[in-house]
Amino acid sequence: MTSTAPALVRPRQLAGVAPTSVAGLGLGVLALLATAVATSAASRAPVPVLSDVGLVAVLPAAYWAGPITLSIIFALALPEAARHRSLLTLLLGCLVLTLYGPAVMAANAPRLEVAWRHLGIIDTIVRSGTINPKIDAYFNWPGFFSAGGLVLEATGLSPWTAALWAPVWNMALWLTALMVLIRGLTKDKRVRWLTLWLFCLGNWIDQDYLSPQAFAFFLHIVMLTLAMTWLGAQPQVRLGASVEGAGVLPGTRRWWASRVPADTEKRRTAALFVVVLLGLAMIVSHQLTPFATIVSLTALILIGRCWSPGLPLILGVIVVAWLSYGASAYLAGHPVLFAVEPEVAAGANLGERLDGGSGHLVVVVVRMALTVTIWCLAAVGTLRRLRRRERDLRPVALAAAPLLLLPVQSYGGEMLLRVNLFALPFTAFLAAHAFTGRPIRTRGTDLGTTAAVSLVGALLATAMLTAKFGNARFDTFTQGEIAAGAELYRVAPPNALLLAGAHPTPWRYHEYTRKYTTLQDLCRPSDNADGCFEKLRARVRHGGNGAAVLLSRSNEESLRLQGLMAPETFDRIEGMVRAEGGAQLVYNNADARIYVIPPKQAKR
Amino acid sequence: MKIERDAASLVIVTLAVAAPIMVAFGVAGPLRTAVALPLVSLLPGLALVRLALRPIEHLNSTVVLAIAVSLALDVVASLAMVYLHTWSVVGVLGLLAVVTLSATVARHVVMRRRTA
Secondary structure, three states: OOOOOOOOOOOHHOOOOOOOHHHHHHHHHHHHHHHHHHHHHOOOOOOOOOOOOOOHOOOOOHHHHHHHHHHHHHHHHHOOOOOOOOHHHHHHHHHHHHOHHHHHHHHHOOOOOOHHHHHHHHHHHHHHOOOOOOOOOHHHHOHEEEEEEEHHHHHHHHHHHHHHHHHHHHHHHHHHHHHHHOOOOOOOHHHHHHHHHHHHHHHHOOOOOOOOOHHHHHHHHHHHHHHHHEEEEEEEOOOHHHHHOOOHHHHHHHHHOEEEOOOOOOHHHHHHHHHHHHHHHHHOOOOOOHHHHHHHHHHHOOOEEOOOOOOOHHHHHHHHHHHOOOHHHHHHHHHOOOOOOHHHHHHHHOOHOOOHHHHHHHHHHHHHHHHHHHHHHHHHHHHHHHOOOOOOOOHHHHHHHHHHHHOOOOOOOOOHHHHHHHHHHHHHHHHHHHEEEEEOOOOOHHHHHHHHHHHHHHHHHOOOOOOOOOOHHHHOOOOHHHHHHHHHHHHOOOOOOEEOOOOOOOOOOOOOOOEEEEEEHOOOOOHHHHHHHHHHHHHHHHHHOOOEEEEEEHHHHHHHHHHOOHHHHHHHHHHHHOOOOEEEEEEEEEOEEEEEEEEHHHHO | OHHHHHHHHHHHHHHHHHHHHHHHHHOHHHHHHHHHHHHHHOOOHHHHHHHOOOOOOOHHHHHHHHHHHHHHHHHHHHHHHHHHOOOOOHHHHHHHHHHHHHHHHHHHHHHHHHHO
């Protein structure tokens, strides 16, 4: 039984684009102008960001011309989506640049300490040409980093540039893959474009920086696309009707046997090899994503929409093989991967995210509200699909499947965020149906829908910017902090401990294997200044080679905003470091200070 | 159409051969980026997709698959060389070039057999 794969193969005559109208051209030019105004305004935003609600509070008023204009143009173009493909592609590109680029434009430096750290891991692998899995967990899943080293070394691209622009490139890559995936789910072009638009607006989760998870998410989307198209299947009878007629087991067997593959055996075999290759690259690159992929593929198989029931098993075997070999060093220190009490998981995923200052709480509430809004719109869209008798279960199954990961592990308190990201392509798809109630072939402008899409788009854009850049006060670095991070390696005595105030520090991008720690790691929120300083002193003495202590504005802001340490305590600890015998202030700028504690005094 | 496809193969082969040579000779600057970037991000996947998954008529489907396969090959090839203690950028690029050239040649052989 053969048929063409519906999503990926289309008659050539349908692939063309209708001639772009003068109005379309005009809207395109307007979108480009709005984007230019927004990016130019974003580049004038003051850094450091001096607001507890983050970047959104300091963006110049002109910036908002961008997201608002783009939302309106998108809503106007959407009803004629088939004619305006070029315009909608342009709008999507403009939206990515406008929503994902402001921090790049404002700070002109990579955000998030972890992006700098990832550059350090790449640097370590490239310099040594080996992998020591005992260094830390990253070296147990080193695939992305070795490939990153290859790309940077081969192309001569600057690591700084790669990390700086990674959010924009990753988002562009995800959206390109999502375009293909969504094409397999609907013929309605309005729904396709609206899905991509809502994905952009709902993705505040901030996993698009230079990271293995961003790379693995791209592979995840492509694997699901292949599973739904070339490896896809379609039962010829309804499960309910089959069970009703023949009983549970025989009916289910009949339903299962009625599936027909979506493509030829030759292409299925080729697609299977591709999925396994992508799975292999994913499994050696990221700890969590393979589990989300396996769960999602299993969901597709259980609803009869994937022809290869053995695929999750093949991937599962590769996961186990990798855990037993490449990640065995990590497993030795972390014997239980998936056993967490539900209360612990809930606390880590939700409760701990509600701690912090009032501005930070506003950001957390906006994040939760944005997520809940997307899920509510998805629920409305699902009801509309049911009303239209659209019985394709795949988007619902793929939106729900990642939730199974939620109770099993806290993943450092981030599982809720990651699950939301894995579900987002499908919640966005379902949410798109909330705005497209009329049948597919109905054309013409519906003013109510146009107004709703532009209004919701502008509101979600504001919420997304608040949620995504809500920590900009501490995770966006100033040039002074970056200069101090570089200076740290110059002034620190050989083998000295490198110590910072907290984790938002632009360091570890080279000399990754040195000893690093922070006050945040050493002290508890309940510790007073004396207690915390004693821990610092003990740690320096334990190392025996002295320390270089970097204390910065972003360190202090991070500790304050997350409710981990009061500014007065931070200042008192800095005073104690300054007063420590032999300690010297060796570097000082408006945003950071470096003190060196020599080995002798540290031992005294 | 045939000329177009041959031209595409010619571009793929030229870039696949040029990139490792350029890196081996230490050529720097934008030219190196322009030649090496396609080899690490697109060409091996494109050659394999053109060979194994014909026909794909949507350009973005082809591009997405080609990028995904190329990046996956980057991971597998670079990691294999690291674990075998033979890490070398030129070596990995050479491997990617071999994959690209083999798939392109195999495609031509298959096409010729079909038209014969």
